[in-house]
Amino acid sequence: MANPKSHVFILITTLLALLLLLHFPSVSLAQTLFVFGDGLYDAGNKQFLSQNRVDASFPPYGITLGKATGRWSDGRIVPDYLANFMGIPQIPPFLQSTADFSHGASFAIADATVLGSPPETMTLSQQVMKFSENKNKWTNKTLSEAIYMIYIGSDDYLNYAKNNPSPSDAQKQAFVDQVITKINAEIKVVYGVGGRKFAFQNLAPLGCLPAVKQANGNVQECVKLPSEMAALHNKKLLQLMIELSKQLNGFQYSFYDFFSSIQNRVIKSKTYTFETGIAACCGTGSINGSDCSSNNVCAKPEEYIFFDGKHLTQEANLQVGHLMWGADPEVVGPNNLRELMVLPLDLTVILGDIHEAMAAMRPRQSKIESLYDTKKMDLDMENQWFYQVDKAASFLI
Numbered sequence: 197m198a199n200p201k202s203h204v205f206i207l208i209t210t211l212l213a214l215l216l217l218l219h220f221p222s223v224s225l226a227q228t229l230f231v232f233g234d235g236l237y238d239a240g241n242k243q244f245l246s247q248n249r250v251d252a253s254f255p256p257y258g259i260t261l262g263k264a265t266g267r268w269s270d271g272r273i274v275p276d277y278l279a280n281f282m283g284i285p286q287i288p289p290f291l292q293s294t295a296d297f298s299h300g301a302s303f304a305i306a307d308a309t310v311l312g313s314p315p316e317t318m319t320l321s322q323q324v325m326k327f328s329e330n331k332n333k334w335t336n337k338t339l340s341e342a343i344y345m346i347y348i349g350s351d352d353y354l355n356y357a358k359n360n361p362s363p364s365d366a367q368k369q370a371f372v373d374q375v376i377t378k379i380n381a382e383i384k385v386v387y388g389v390g391g392r393k394f395a396f397q398n399l400a401p402l403g404c405l406p407a408v409k410q411a412n413g414n415v416q417e418c419v420k421l422p423s424e425m426a427a428l429h430n431k432k433l434l435q436l437m438i439e440l441s442k443q444l445n446g447f448q449y450s451f452y453d454f455f456s457s458i459q460n461r462v463i464k465s466k467t468y469t470f471e472t473g474i475a476a477c478c479g480t481g482s483i484n485g486s487d488c489s490s491n492n493v494c495a496k497p498e499e500y501i502f503f504d505g506k507h508l509t510q511e512a513n514l515q516v517g518h519l520m521w522g523a524d525p526e527v528v529g530p531n532n533l534r535e536l537m538v539l540p541l542d543l544t545v546i547l548g549d550i551h552e553a554m555a556a557m558r559p560r561q562s563k564i565e566s567l568y569d570t571k572k573m574d575l576d577m578e579n580q581w582f583y584q585v586d587k588a589a590s591f592l593i
């Protein structure tokens with residue numbers, strides 16, 4: 197346990213933080229979360245929109261929690277953990293019309309894309325439109341203090357790579373530009389409705405997904421093109437964030453380097469508590485890349501990064517949630533979610549130099565490893581919290 201001195205310190209900092217919160221009402225504690233994206237963030241929307249059987253509504257999805265909810269995992273997904281860390285209830289799928297949306301809504305749905313119009317899902321534009329049409333469910337204050345989480349684009353690039361096996365560099369770049377242009381437009385719609393705090397999770401190395409490797413026939417190596425498209429996208433997305441924070445007054449963001457997190461875990465699974473980062477827990481084929489069902493689920497999902505060919509286990513989602521919430525700028529920057537949550541609304545964080553921001557994103561293996569020593573991490577998180585409140589407060593003095 198910590199020594200008594202540090203308890204006194206914590207007490208004093210807590211009192212200080214409380215005093216500051218009382219005296220500076222503009223300290224905004226985000227208590228609302230809006231979620232946009234695809235199957236990785238889907239809290240159950242797909243089952244309300246599909247005419248067909250939705251796998252995630254049946255076991256083995258949800259087995260770790262004992263209940264299938266339409267989430268594409270054995271248990272909880274990343275937005276569940278973040279809501280929990282924020283101290284608010286789980287964010288319900290918007291299409292579940294009877295749910296309580298007082299702390300936000302999730303518009304994310306499996307198979308969602310940025311471009312095109314795939315059936316039985318909602319593109320990013322359609323998700324944002326649904327949000328915008330229903331904005332009166334929330335006050336202006338709530339809308340501007342809320343955090344807007346976004347993970348989208350995987351299916352755009354997976355479909356692209358399938359249909360264009362050997363594109364030129366210019367063609368790749370042109371496609372990425374189309375996707376980013378559309379994301380830019382949708383962020384501006386959310387901003388127009390009042391949104392200020394955006395949390396982006398960049399794209400995974402898509403060629404490392406078991407489904408993609410297995411379909412490619414060589415399960416030893418990640419497939420090059422899908423991962424390359426994701427990397428190009430991620431670079432442009434970060435540039436877009438930096439651009440928007442200069443362009444839009446009060447725009448604040450968090451950019452989490454999911455790509456490196458997955459890459460590190462696939463390569464050095466054991467370092468991160470997993471038995472394997474190659475095969476999925478559930479499915480058929482040499483690395484369980486497809487057709488997950490109750491007949492082919494592993495006994496211990498927590499030993500795997502991937503639950504099915506394309507989605508993470510609850511354990512992997514938990515690690516991601518921790519990193520987005522509390523990790524340092526090598527992993528998530530310029531603010532992590534905990535910081536984003538308490539940032540005053542009138543504060544604009546401008547990172548002028550793209551190179552500086554890119555350098556800050558570069559994963560430092562050793563740092564991440566020590567970060568993921570869980571006990572130490574809990575302690576770090578505790579300390580960071582007080583540091584953060586102090587930091588937020590110091591902006592106001």
Ligand SMILES: *[C@@H]1O[C@H](CO)[C@@H](O)[C@H](O)[C@H]1NC(C)=O
Pocket residue numbers: 336388389390
């Ligand atoms: C909320 O903000 C919009 C503009 O974004 C404005 O037109 C509207 O009057 C505001 N509503 C209230 C109740 O302040």
Ligand SMILES: *[C@@H]1O[C@H](CO)[C@@H](O)[C@H](O)[C@H]1NC(C)=O
Pocket residue numbers: 472475476477478479482483484491492493494495
């Ligand atoms: C594939 O899933 C089965 C359960 O059906 C599991 O026992 C097996 O270990 C998995 N394959 C690999 C390579 O992990």
